[in-house]
Amino acid sequence: MGFELGSVNKKYNTGSETFRYSFHLTHDGNPIFYKAFDGSSTSQVLLGSDTFVIDNHYFVTGEPLYYNAGSGGSSINIDSSSPGVGGATTLPQKVYAIKIAENKFKVAAAATLAIAGSAINLTSVGIGTSHSFTAEKQNSKCIIALDNIIQSPIYKRVGSTTTLSSINDRIINVSDISIFKNYDLIQINNEIMRIQVIGFNGIPNQMLVDRSWMGTSLGSHSVGDTVQLVFGDYNIVKDVITFADVPFGGIKYTVGFTSSNVNITSNSFTALSDIFTTGSEVLLRSLTPPTPLVSNNNYFLIKNSANNYSFATSLDNANAGIAITLTNAGIGTNNLVYVDITNGSSFQGRSFIRSNYDGNIVIDDISQNFTGIAKTFTITSSGVNTTGITSDYGAILVNNIFQKPEVDYNFIGGTSTGITSVTFTGNSNAVAEAYSTSDVNANKLPRKGLIVSLANSEGYGYQPRYVGTGTAVVSGFGTITVALGYSGSGYRNGPTTYRIHVDGGNSTTGAAGTFTVINGNIDKIFMNTPGVGYTWTNVPKITFDAPIAYDDIQLISSSTGIGASASIVVGSGLSITSFQLNNIGYGYTVGEQLRIAGIPTVTGIGTTFANAIFTVQQTRDDKFTGWVFGKLQVLDDFSAEFDGVKTTFTITENGIPLSIEKIVGSPIDLSDVLLIFINDVLQKPNSAYTFDGGTQVTFAEPPVAGSSLQILFYRGTDADISTATALSTLKIGDGVTILRNPNQIIPIEQSERIVRAIVSRDTVQTNIYRGQGISQATSPLRPIVWCPQQEDLFVDGVKISKSRSEYEAKVKPTTNIIKNISTSDSIFYADGGSLVFSKTEDPNTTSFDIQIIDSNKDNTGFGITTFIKPVETVSSVSVVGDEGVITGVGTTSQGLQFNFFIPLNSPLRDAPFGNTTITGIATGDYFVISRSSIGNGVTALSQDRSSTIGIATQFLDGVYQVSSISPVGTGLSMRVHVNVATNHGLDFSGLGSGGGNVYGQYSWAKFTSSRTAGLAFTCNPLNGLTGISTAPQIIRTTILSTDYS
Secondary structure: OEEEEOOHHHOOOOOOOOOOOEEEEEEOOEEOOEEEEOOOOOOOEEOOOOEEEOOOOOOOOOOEEEEEOOOOOEOOEEOOOOOOOOOOOEOOOEEEEEEEEOOEEEEEOOHHHHHOOOOOOEEEOOEOOOEEEEEOOOHHHEEEEEOOEEOOEOEEEEEEEEEEEEEEOOEEEEOOOOOOOOOOEEEEOOEEEEEEEEOHHHOOOEEEEEEEEOOOOOOOOOOOOEEEEEEOOEEEEOOEEEEOOOOOOOEEEEEEEEHHHEEOOOOEEEOOOOOOOOOOEEEEEEEEOOEOOOOOOEEEEEEEEOOEEEEEOOHHHHHHOOOOOOOEOOEEEEEEEEEEOOOOOOEEEEEOOOOOOOOOEEEOEOHHHOOOOOOEEEEEEOOEEOOOOOOOOOEEEEOOEEOOEOOOEEEEEEOOOOEEEEEEOOOOOOOOOOOOOOOHHHHOOOOOOEEEEEEEOOOEOEOOOEOOEEEEEEOOOOOEEEEEEEOOEOOOOOOOOEEEEEEOOOOOEOOEEEEEEEOOEEEEEEEEEOOEOOOOOOOOEEEEOOOOOOOOEEEEEOOOOEOOEEEEEEOOOOOEEEEEEEEOOEOOOOOOEEEEEOOOEOOOOHHHOEOOOEEEEEEEOOOEEEEEOOEEEEOOOOHHHOOOOOOEEEOEEOOEEEEEOOOOOOOOOHHHOEEEEEOOEEOOEOOOEEOOOEOEEEEOOOOOOOOOEEEEEEEEOOOOOOOEEOOOOOOOOOEEEEOOOOOOOOOOOOOOEEEEEEEEOOEEEEOOOOOOOOOOOOOOOOOEEEEOOOOOEEEOOEEEOOOOHHHOOOOOOEEEEOOOEOOOOOEEEEOOOHHHHHOOOOOOOOOEEEEEEOOOOOOOOOOOOOOOOOEEEEEEEEEEEEEEEEEEEEEOOOEEEEEEEOOOOOHHHOHHHOOOOOOOOOOOOEEEEEOOOOOOOEEEEOOOOOOEEEEEOEOOEEEEEEEEEEEEOOOOEEEEEEEEOOOOOOOOOOOOOOOOOOOOEEEEEEEEOOOOOOOOEOOOHHHHHHHHOOOOEEEEOOOOOOOOO
């Protein structure tokens, strides 16, 4: 559901509410998470039915609630024998909702009792009118956006803790202050505080803090309590959201003045700024402000003259010129924070309801583990490993930018490991996945320790960049040489060829040359083309190439930083006069010192040389936030249809229109169940787009061509919602005709229309119809007939094919096993098919599910409980393998050798099918020989000769195991050695080998999975290929795509 902020005109910080941090959250005027009621009212506390009556309570069955009788109130009385209350006579503080209706609910003592409908029995009403129920996990149930930027709820950084040594009002001492800095947020028990000053009063490990921050209550704390570093933009307590900073879209100014600028005689102060006017509201920040002013309070200003002002307690007093009387000037610097009020920040927020909030978590900060290279990070919540969220998606933000599930990241792991991790995609979608250790910006992965600013000690003894000079010397033959005048400065060796340019001279053939450098100076000159026709009377001008700029100079760290570089300018004083970062690098820490390499130094400078030291002053890390609020279904991207004109689009999943509907009477607003991002910006429902259910979404403005899109459907938990494909037999381009009702004469039958769009599961949009048979009557119902599209058509300018998916072949890749599968095997060998299983679709299928089926199993005992169905499904399987011809055969006393070759016309050699030019079979693998034309039967043995692998009953056709492999000649084919029984009687001497010789075919496929337990499957390779033909089959569970490009 969407909600609004309870502020004036839905704006932040208008003239009457500057610097407001906290706002009430409502939906249609109703609080969402906090429900107050009159606990003494028998119309709200129904004793006879043990029911509470609160309009739009939004609670779901099993949801934890916190009951409070309010200030001065007395709790509602209950039957002490109610299930789970343990003899209590008053309503417990924590209860669980049992939803009866949108305005009625009961409560239970445990979640299991709530689900079972076993409510607490109410015996009498309480005392007081301010009783309340409050839901939990508010922060993980919402998405909040300011100015279309998604905000982060409060979250923790695991390991960033210390212990409390003492606390005295706003002054606290901790055991280790090094992990904190000014304006950080910390949490002690349930109270959040903001650090104002680190090392307060000059005392190490002492801080001055703002108490009860982010909407939390002032708490009591003890020595030894944990002090936790937290981050985030907002926190929700009851029905109030509190932001870490003032949410306002205007420009914020900070103006300072010191105690010496305060005149207590005139009750005024001077400031070097003229941005204030009478009535300007400011926030005062000061350690010791002028008396009686209070730090962090708001005041209004009176402008006395240019740069001179007084304080007032209210806007009315400021306009009336009534100043606050100052009794002393305070101590030190005072800062006035002022916002130039224009328009308030835009706001949008949504709360996501589902039947079970157990999976709602706020993920701990993982940014401290970012490197710019690492992709996978373990997810914890409050330091505890998480499970069961791999099929959910929530909000994962990097630098407050929403990361697209299945595009930018995936969750991996689950209940089997007890750990869930997040893996960022990085460059895995590139043609060749690769990652740079020097430029992490190219890796598309979260980064850490990026340099923001550097200090430079300038150094001494570096060569400035000066161009060398020379003079042309004309010979008696009309050629020229060059006499070096000044050898220049700052020349670097490298890939650049330095050239000599010869201008003028009216030569017959122009001259040109090059030069080399050493130690930053020009060394040797080479006139590669001395020219022809030069004269002494018209000597040409010689120009040398300038030294290449000191660009992309590496900044060398002896610590953790990598990849930073800068453009550097060396002045005539031999020191660095300016620099500009080119690559901010990664992995740097504040205070880290860097040196430069690659700039020539002045020859002979000796001990007066001083390295330029670059000191890292400030770094930044990519910010991470994550929380899980339910399942998000990734819908198809239709951005290819964006053209700057079209506004209405059909929602599909896997190409099939998806109709989203709600049960009649449900309070769900369907416009809120879609999360639509255009160019990574969350679109606001009923403003940027409208969606009332069905299959179509309409934007207020047509999306521009080239804009990116992700659209997600919030489905809560699997039990909360079901989806149905929209009119699976009817598609765009079909014809529909509305007939007359057989019991009526009019309205008469209509003419055929053409379907333009599938609007919802039971609604279509057609071309505009102005023919006969139109009626406003909704009853009686009229029959409709449809005619599948017979010809290709253009509908709304788009070509619509007459083809239908139900007419397409349903082909599942299949192969036979060639080796028995035990109950614990994770690798299965088959007679081939690796190509069709994984490389005949676009994109290629790297992982898939299979079924192993033994259709020839003896069915004796079928129908009794002990019968085991010979079918097993195995998930996440990959396959390798190939096939080709045998171009050579040899024998030993105990073995055979086959030359495997992949034919030049084999599709395996094509790039889309793997670009495989040589077999990938390895020692220990199993393969099949078929269509052989030599030999008369042989017994194949295992790699260690301990068991029989197969028996060839016709020629050499059968199953073998590789005992060793070796390349043949230049490596275009591979010699595969196998063990066979001795006394085989085979002799292939005299047979040719190599190209043009074919003695049979080979094939193999190796399926790999994570299977650890299952059924046993057996095959019969002892009867040649005949035995393999009846072996259990491996079948891919997904249908083969028929539109491979």
